[in-house]
Amino acid sequence: MMKKVFSTAHSLLLFVFFLSGASALIYQTVWIRQFGLLFGVDVFAVATVLTAFMAGLALGNLLFGKIVDVRDNAFKLFILIEMGIGLYALFFPIAFNGLTHLCVGLYRVLPLGFYTTQLYRFVIAFLFLLFPTTLMGGTLPVLTRIFVKKLDTLGWNVGRLYSINNLGAFMGCFLAGFILMRAIGLRYSIYVGAGLNLLNVLVILAVRYFHSDDRSTPESTPSDSDGDAVEIMPDRVVRFVLWAFAIEGFTALAYEVIWTRIFIGFSHDKSVYFYTTVILSFIFGLSLGSILIARQTGKKKNLLMLFGAIEVLIGITVIILLSIFPHIGELLNTWRLSYTESWWSSLGREYLLFFLVMIVPTTLMGMTFPIVSVICTPQLRRLGARIGEIGFLDTVGSIFGAFAAGFILIPLLGVVKAVLFNAAINIVIGLVAVLIHPHAPKKLKSGFAGSTIAMLVVLILFAPDKTYFQHWQTRRPGDRLLYYREGADATIAVPQHNDGVKFLSINGSVTAFADYGDIRVHKMLGYLPYFVHEDPRTALVIGLGMGVTAQSLMLPGIDRVDCVEINRGVLEAAGYFAAENGNVLAEERLNMIVDDGRGYLTMTTEKYDIITSNAVHARLSGGLYTKEFYEICKKRLTEKGVMCQWTATNWLTPVEFASLIASFHAVFPHTSLWLVNAGHLLIIGAPAPLTFRVADLEERLNVDKVQADLAAYMLNTPEALLAHFITDERHLPVLMQNAPLNTDDVPIAELSRVVNKMQIPQVVLGLISVKHDLADRLVGAADGGMIDCRERVRNYNLAEKYYLQGVFANNFYGESLLALNMLTQALDLIPDDYRYHEEAAGINLAIARQTDLTKDAFMTFLDNAIEHLNAMIARYPNSAFDWNNLGFAYMNRGQLEEAETAFTRALALAPENPLPRIYRASIYAGRGDAAAAEAELTQVIAHFPHELEAYYRLGLIYEFTNRMDKAISTLEKIVSRDAGYRDTTTRLARLKARR
Numbered sequence: 004m005m006k007k008v009f010s011t012a013h014s015l016l017l018f019v020f021f022l023s024g025a026s027a028l029i030y031q032t033v034w035i036r037q038f039g040l041l042f043g044v045d046v047f048a049v050a051t052v053l054t055a056f057m058a059g060l061a062l063g064n065l066l067f068g069k070i071v072d073v074r075d076n077a078f079k080l081f082i083l084i085e086m087g088i089g090l091y092a093l094f095f096p097i098a099f100n101g102l103t104h105l106c107v108g109l110y111r112v113l114p115l116g117f118y119t120t121q122l123y124r125f126v127i128a129f130l131f132l133l134f135p136t137t138l139m140g141g142t143l144p145v146l147t148r149i150f151v152k153k154l155d156t157l158g159w160n161v162g163r164l165y166s167i168n169n170l171g172a173f174m175g176c177f178l179a180g181f182i183l184m185r186a187i188g189l190r191y192s193i194y195v196g197a198g199l200n201l202l203n204v205l206v207i208l209a210v211r212y213f214h215s216d217d218r219s220t221p222e223s224t225p226s227d228s229d230g231d232a233v234e235i236m237p238d239r240v241v242r243f244v245l246w247a248f249a250i251e252g253f254t255a256l257a258y259e260v261i262w263t264r265i266f267i268g269f270s271h272d273k274s275v276y277f278y279t280t281v282i283l284s285f286i287f288g289l290s291l292g293s294i295l296i297a298r299q300t301g302k303k304k305n306l307l308m309l310f311g312a313i314e315v316l317i318g319i320t321v322i323i324l325l326s327i328f329p330h331i332g333e334l335l336n337t338w339r340l341s342y343t344e345s346w347w348s349s350l351g352r353e354y355l356l357f358f359l360v361m362i363v364p365t366t367l368m369g370m371t372f373p374i375v376s377v378i379c380t381p382q383l384r385r386l387g388a389r390i391g392e393i394g395f396l397d398t399v400g401s402i403f404g405a406f407a408a409g410f411i412l413i414p415l416l417g418v419v420k421a422v423l424f425n426a427a428i429n430i431v432i433g434l435v436a437v438l439i440h441p442h443a444p445k446k447l448k449s450g451f452a453g454s455t456i457a458m459l460v461v462l463i464l465f466a467p468d469k470t471y472f473q474h475w476q477t478r479r480p481g482d483r484l485l486y487y488r489e490g491a492d493a494t495i496a497v498p499q500h501n502d503g504v505k506f507l508s509i510n511g512s513v514t515a516f517a518d519y520g521d522i523r524v525h526k527m528l529g530y531l532p533y534f535v536h537e538d539p540r541t542a543l544v545i546g547l548g549m550g551v552t553a554q555s556l557m558l559p560g561i562d563r564v565d566c567v568e569i570n571r572g573v574l575e576a577a578g579y580f581a582a583e584n585g586n587v588l589a590e591e592r593l594n595m596i597v598d599d600g601r602g603y604l605t606m607t608t609e610k611y612d613i614i615t616s617n618a619v620h621a622r623l624s625g626g627l628y629t630k631e632f633y634e635i636c637k638k639r640l641t642e643k644g645v646m647c648q649w650t651a652t653n654w655l656t657p658v659e660f661a662s663l664i665a666s667f668h669a670v671f672p673h674t675s676l677w678l679v680n681a682g683h684l685l686i687i688g689a690p691a692p693l694t695f696r697v698a699d700l701e702e703r704l705n706v707d708k709v710q711a712d713l714a715a716y717m718l719n720t721p722e723a724l725l726a727h728f729i730t731d732e733r734h735l736p737v738l739m740q741n742a743p744l745n746t747d748d749v750p751i752a753e754l755s756r757v758v759n760k761m762q763i764p765q766v767v768l769g770l771i772s773v774k775h776d777l778a779d780r781l782v783g784a785a786d787g788g789m790i791d792c793r794e795r796v797r798n799y800n801l802a803e804k805y806y807l808q809g810v811f812a813n814n815f816y817g818e819s820l821l822a823l824n825m826l827t828q829a830l831d832l833i834p835d836d837y838r839y840h841e842e843a844a845g846i847n848l849a850i851a852r853q854t855d856l857t858k859d860a861f862m863t864f865l866d867n868a869i870e871h872l873n874a875m876i877a878r879y880p881n882s883a884f885d886w887n888n889l890g891f892a893y894m895n896r897g898q899l900e901e902a903e904t905a906f907t908r909a910l911a912l913a914p915e916n917p918l919p920r921i922y923r924a925s926i927y928a929g930r931g932d933a934a935a936a937e938a939e940l941t942q943v944i945a946h947f948p949h950e951l952e953a954y955y956r957l958g959l960i961y962e963f964t965n966r967m968d969k970a971i972s973t974l975e976k977i978v979s980r981d982a983g984y985r986d987t988t989t990r991l992a993r994l995k996a997r998r
Contacts, residue, residue, distance in 0.1 A: 012210050017167050019206050020146050022199045024171025027139045029196035032179035033189050040626050042124050043599025055128035056136050057402050063140020064394030071148045081145045082207050084138045089200030091135045092193050110606040144390040165372050169290035180279030188749040241379050247432045248375045252400025254425040255368050257408035261421050266357050268511035269332050272350050274622050280354040288365020296370040307440045310374045313367050314433030315455050318426035320364045322462040346756035410491045417489050483947045485579050488572045495572030497579045503883050503916035514619050515548045517583050523716045524683045529555025532613045532647040539612035545600035546617035550577040550584030564593050567600045601626050604635045615647040625753025630744050633670035646688035655755050657765040661742035662751045675731040681767050681810045696783035697792050715879045726799040730773045737773055764815045771807045776800035798832050805829035806839050819846050837878045844871035865896045883913035899926050917943040917950050933964050951977050951984050967998050
């Protein structure tokens with residue numbers, strides 16, 4: 004009976020500790036997000052909040068570890084801790100609102116520099132979170148004191164408690180990240196955590212009430228009597244183990260930061276679910292490792308050797324993982340070919356893979372806590388204090404590890420060397436632990452050291468090159484990197500396709516292409532709010548991107564343009580888009596601000612005539628698409644200020660997309676929608692219903708700078724600009740369909756689980772169906788001029804609708820002939836629109852590539868494509884991309900002289916582009932001029948060393964000119980990169996046999 008009571012009490016207390024861990028991670032997940040909305044989501048702000056959170060945990064470990072050793076009733080102390088956490092959480096929303104006002108007031112009163120701002124943010128976050136996190140940090144030493152009554156059960160009980168608490172943390176993190184925030188919002192998620200704390204209080208009170216007189220309850224008197232089982236270590240060894248554990252805490256969090264950076268390059272989603280998965284992997288591994296090793300610690304023999312061996316295994320395992328990563332990327336690319344709309348079976352499987360990859364090293368990390376606890380606790384009288392010290396050192400090490408990895412190791416060494424650096428630390432710790440063991444045989448020590456060093460050398464030799472992870476910033480085989488930077492906040496890259504198109508990549512996610520369509524969107528982000536506003540003087544751009552939007556606002560009458568960019572690497576990368584942005588960073592009127600856009604707007608007192616948000620997708624930057632964000636923007640606008648928000652028409656459900664519009668409209672009643680193309684929507688918030696004075700609009704459009712900027716992009720006339728109008732507040736209810744608002748508390752769009760990143764058919768069709776013209780909103784012209792102007796606006800609007808219908812028919816239904824019919828109607832109305840010809844040319848070329856066409860049909864579609872391409876070039880003659888496509892069409896038509904002329908023109912505009920040279924090499928080879936063809940292909944490889952087609956064709960030239968050694972060598976380079984490329988493997992084997 005006594006044993007049963009004892010077992011029940013222990014089980015209930017383990018359950019309490021499980022819930023305590025769950026509530027702590029619910030709070031951490033939600034609070035970091037909420038502080039991000041106040042301070043911003045730049046790397047410094049997130050690190051500040053996380054560091055403040057962990058600092059409180061460290062302090063709690065140290066403080067309560069000492070308190071529990073001198074108190075008679077650890078139960079009462081634990082009750083007070085849980086009650087304090089729960090009550091704090093209940094009042095958190097009210098307190099946080101007050102904190103927001105304090106931070107804003109402080110920022111506006113004191114002129115703070117960048118680093119001073121980071122310091123005050125840390126102090127505020129630390130003080131605000133100090134009370135609850137200190138209490139959370141106290142739970143482990145207090146519960147350990149309750150459970151551990153005999154020294155020979157120390158390792159088992161500490162391991163069990165640590166495992167149960169981490170398992171609870173795993174569940175809390177999973178619930179918060181994958182379920183609670185999406186289902187009930189942030190506020191109620193906090194209340195769930197508070198409910199768990201208060202439930203713990205009730206359970207503990209019940210345990211004490213029903214077993215208050217029973218001497219077999221877990222709080223009976225501890226004993227140090229363990230016979231000869233204890234292996235007492237010298238003080239110097241104990242001190243080493245304590246500091247080694249702190250250093251391991253450093254490496255553990257460093258790995259988490261580094262692996263997050265690596266895996267985000269692989270990840271399809273890159274959203275809140277990805278980051279939650281990384282945290283879950285670490286927590287679960289720590290829990291599993293702790294419970295697996297706990298029983299072994301009771302034997303007490305050779306624990307220092309075991310600790311050393313585990314540290315060495317951690318280092319070796321993470322080095323092995325570096326070699327596994329390439330195969331993970333290839334596997335994911337294969338999986339994505341068969342992804343369905345089932346989030347759990349598609350992205351869930353991807354996250355499970357990340358989870359399993361990290362589970363081995365994190366399990367090894369989890370094994371060390373019970374071992375260190377036993378080695379460093381020779382007696383129970385200071386049990387609480389010693390467990391507190393161990394937890395304190397581990398947490399402090401974790402704080403410095405996260406900081407060092409993000410701000411020092413990755414920027415300085417890159418991810419590969421950063422992993423090797425931390426692995427070396429683990430291995431050195433392990434070797435030293437074995438070598439200083441006072442009782443281990445010398446032969447064992449030397450053998451262990453020798454084999455470890457030998458294995459380490461082999462692993463480092465076969466570790467992937469540091470440039471491997473650069474590959475995942477590109478989109479196609481053969482892309483080259485113009486710029487690559489692994490910074491503290493993100494990995495920034497500027498890759499270039501073999502057709503010459505550059506793009507900006509952030510953590511493997513493309514944010515902007517330097518092609519005609521994307522540049523047009525970025526110009527509209529600046530020009531549209533400029534033309535809507537009567538007389539703008541100041542503007543704010545959120546997100547630099549390629550710099551095109553900021554450059555577009557360098558207009559007559561605008562005195563200052565502030566641009567807020569969260570990532571310093573993007574500023575450096577902007578130099579590679581100087582041709583597109585007119586070297587805007589050198590403009591005197593441009594004031595660059597390195598900060599989070601929302602954080603800056605929350606704190607600043609500046610007001611703007613224009614705010615234009617060039618943020619990334621709502622799934623990846625949710626705080627810039629909520630109702631509260633738009634309220635902040637409205638406060639920072641002047642009385643007649645105009646707000647412009649970019650959003651994409653993809654990767655959301657129709658309801659989630661509608662929620663974005665509804666949230667904007669809830670703040671800006673006079674909302675209008677403008678569709679630049681089927682994938683890019685601009686939302687305008689104006690102080691009054693839209694009206695355009697024709698004379699004023701024409702005068703502002705006829706400025707030289709405006710014409711130079713917009714003529715090539717078909718935006719330089721009133722009718723061309725206004726053709727992109729979809730609808731305004733009069734017809735918005737049809738699109739919003741009573742959709743819920745996207746708010747800070749329930750960020751619907753950010754937590755979306757749509758897998759397919761293609762445009763949403765229902766959304767695009769819905770926008771087309773409500774498309775209206777602005778003819779009735781034109782004022783100010785004479786009667787005859789007004790009639791003519793309105794007619795031009797109606798015609799262009801109708802042409803744009805035909806164009807959008809054609810795009811929809813082709814992209815979503817695959818009805819290419821229907822699409823061509825719609826485009827023909829659009830061109831009948833507006834014969835020289837570049838985009839209409841571009842779409843028609845692309846469809847004709849796609850049809851011409853079909854294998855079941857007759858020769859006459861093939862020629863007809865090629866001729867149609869050539870006609871449209873020539874029309875595009877007549878309108879926009881400086882596109883190397885278009886000249887290359889024209890040359891390709893001529894080459895397939897058999898008009899080789901015209902093709903060579905087009906390719907030569909493409910190379911004159913962009914000499915480094917490989918495709919025109921590859922095609923021109925084919926023309927030369929067909930004429931029998933092998934030397935000229937070889938020269939072209941050699942030049943391609945010099946600029947694009949990963950362009951396999953250039954190697955393949957060069958190998959053919961070597962083969963046909965009987966230079967077999969060179970042919971074999973060239974083809975071997977292809978096989979080393981992609982053994983399945985064309986017939987390279989077969990051809991190579993044949994050449995070797997002939998030689």
